[in-house]
Amino acid sequence: MRYLIYKLFSKLFLIAFNYKNSELKRFIVNEIKSNSRDFSDTYNEYRRRYSLNPSFRFNGLSILLYGEGKIETGTNSYVGEYSTLYSHKGRVLRIGDGVRIGHNVRIYTLSNVADQDFSRTELLEKEGDVIIEDYVWIGANVLINPGVKIGKNSVIGANSVVTKDVPANSICGGVPLKLIRMKEHSI
Helix, strand or coil: CHHHHHHHHHHHHHHCCCCCCHHHHHHHHHHHHHHHHHHHHHHHHHHHCCCCCCEEEEEECCCCCCCCEEEECCCCCEEEEECCCEEECCCCCEEECCCCCCCEEEEEEEEEECCCCCCCCCCCCCCCCCECCCCCCEEECEEEECEEEEEECEEECCEEECCCCCCCCCEEEEECEEEEEEECCCC
């Protein structure tokens, strides 16, 4: 649904900009400026709350960082729009230097255990730190589960589900994540 709204908005945006003095154009421009300010305030709050390097970039709108745990980032890293990073109390989500995180990525340090009876009132949970080492590239729509370490200079293909550690200098992808091959050129 969000995608369809986005596509419709994009078409209206292009149509509006073909007319120099259109009311729709003025409305859209004002909405974009307003939304950008709102997210800018939110992103500044994230910088105050978590240990984000000043060079860490929020690439787009609707990026959510939350939780009572620690979120730490290195230099020259970024996260794409519609991504969610959650760090549970007592846990660390660490992103190294030069890490590229695509759009719509989910990273959690706490999750429910899948193999259980969900009709119970008290559910089993899995928790663990998430460590993303330097120069990792994470494609769009990736889910990274608790307790995972992603090795230096590795690639996680789009639409993957990461449930276990990823070796350095590797190219991985799939559901569940599998090693595709090791890089020929490594750090």
